[in-house]
Amino acid sequence: MHATAREFFESAREAARDAERIRRQLDAMESRALSLGGGGYEGRVRSTPDPDRIGASVSAMLDQTDRLRERAETDHGIMRAACRVLYGADNRGGLYALVGWPADAIHHHYLALRTWEETADMLGYSVRYVQRSVAWALELADANGQTWTELGRGLAEG
Numbered sequence: 001m002h003a004t005a006r007e008f009f010e011s012a013r014e015a016a017r018d019a020e021r022i023r024r025q026l027d028a029m030e031s032r033a034l035s036l037g038g039g040g041y042e043g044r045v046r047s048t049p050d051p052d053r054i055g056a057s058v059s060a061m062l063d064q065t066d067r068l069r070e071r072a073e074t075d076h077g078i079m080r081a082a083c084r085v086l087y088g089a090d091n092r093g094g095l096y097a098l099v100g101w102p103a104d105a106i107h108h109h110y111l112a113l114r115t116w117e118e119t120a121d122m123l124g125y126s127v128r129y130v131q132r133s134v135a136w137a138l139e140l141a142d143a144n145g146q147t148w149t150e151l152g153r154g155l156a157e158g
Contacts, residue, residue: 005085005141005149009110012082015075016111022072029061079111085141088152095141097152102137105130 002008086103088094096103101123108119120127141149148154 005138008085009082009106009138012078013110013113015078016113019072019075019079020113022068022075026065026068026072029065033058033061082111083107084150085146088150093150093152095137095149095152098144098149098154099133099137099140102130102133105134106137109134 002011084094086094086107087096094103095106105119105123108114108122109116114122116127116131120130123130125133144154
């Protein structure tokens with residue numbers, strides 16, 4: 001469990017980074033698999049005693065692919081939880097219902113892996129203003145609690 005909303009979104013940012021690394025690894029593995037080649041009809045001289053070297057490589061690659069996909073699913077679960085906090089289960093609540101665009105800034109920075117400069121440019125505000133607004137939104141989320149924030153309701157409404 002996370003002590004603060006900032007810690008929660010930092011863990012979501014790390015999950016997004018990991019998911020991106022996994023995507024690149026899987027792409028590279030697929031590319032290598034396509035280049036493994038097949039057998040020809042001509043006879044070959046083997047320098048290794050293992051007659052099923054390609055089969056062993058394919059098996060190891062499939063095992064690694066399965067492990068990476070499981071890890072990616074965990075990462076995507078964390079990211080989905082962060083989106084529920086930002087936008088609610090129905091995309092009409094969440095922190096966005098309480099604070100507006102700073103929730104989008106959190107999404108761009110923490111989940112879409114944009115820098116503060118890219119986020120500020122995208123939203124049309126200064127970096128400092130975006131960072132202050134995000135800090136305020138995260139403090140509100142902490143004060144409100146995760147359940148109320150996901151619902152897009154303030155404590156005064158309870």
